[in-house]
Amino acid sequence: MATEVKSVTEGSSSEIKEVFPYLRVKNAAAAIEFYTRAFGARELFRLTEPGGRIGHAELSLGSITLMLADEYPEYGILGPQSIGGTGMSIHLHVVNADVVAERAVATGATVIRPLADQFYGERSGTLLDPFGHEWMLGHEIEKVSPEEMQRRFTAMFE
Numbered sequence: 001m002a003t004e005v006k007s008v009t010e011g012s013s014s015e016i017k018e019v020f021p022y023l024r025v026k027n028a029a030a031a032i033e034f035y036t037r038a039f040g041a042r043e044l045f046r047l048t049e050p051g052g053r054i055g056h057a058e059l060s061l062g063s064i065t066l067m068l069a070d071e072y073p074e075y076g077i078l079g080p081q082s083i084g085g086t087g088m089s090i091h092l093h094v095v096n097a098d099v100v101a102e103r104a105v106a107t108g109a110t111v112i113r114p115l116a117d118q119f120y121g122e123r124s125g126t127l128l129d130p131f132g133h134e135w136m137l138g139h140e141i142e143k144v145s146p147e148e149m150q151r152r153f154t155a156m157f158e
Contacts, residue, residue: 021090023068024079025131028054031068034130035059038104039092041066062092080132089126089134097123097137104135119152120144 025031029052035041039061046057059066071078080086094100097115105111108130115125115137124138144152 020065020067023066023133024071024077025068026071026079026081027131028057028068028070031131032057032059034107035061035066038107038109038129039100086133089136091136091138094137094139097125097139101125101127101137109135117141119156120149
């Protein structure tokens with residue numbers, strides 16, 4: 001008799017249990033140091049080859065685990081510096097975006113979009129880390145309903 005297998009997420013709208021950002025970088029050791037100093041990440045562990053290349057590392061960053069590794073060109077694993085840019089951004093919702101941005105810039109990040117108060121109720125801006133990844137930093141300045149956000153967004157194009 002066959003046994004019915006039930007999902008651990010039964011009743012939810014998704015089978016996804018967790019999502020982990022996984023960054024590919026040139027010089028993962030330097031990236032770990034940067035994310036620790038700039039964003040207050042805490043290294044959980046790393047797996048290092050005898051030659052020094054980091055095959056996998058995990059950092060605690062707020063409520064998430066950020067994973068990263070050195071490039072492995074022999075497997076087609078390349079970071080933004082090797083492919084000429086990135087197609088995504090990581091948004092850090094922080095207590096004070098100005099403080100975090102200032103620390104990140106002092107640690108080596110560059111400003112792409114300066115911090116400013118935004119129509120969606122956040123003070124936010126975008127930085128580029130020394131490894132080619134974009135980071136949006138923001139903190140809430142007002143509660144804005146989706147309807148009001150849409151009204152403000154539409155008004156920007158009028």
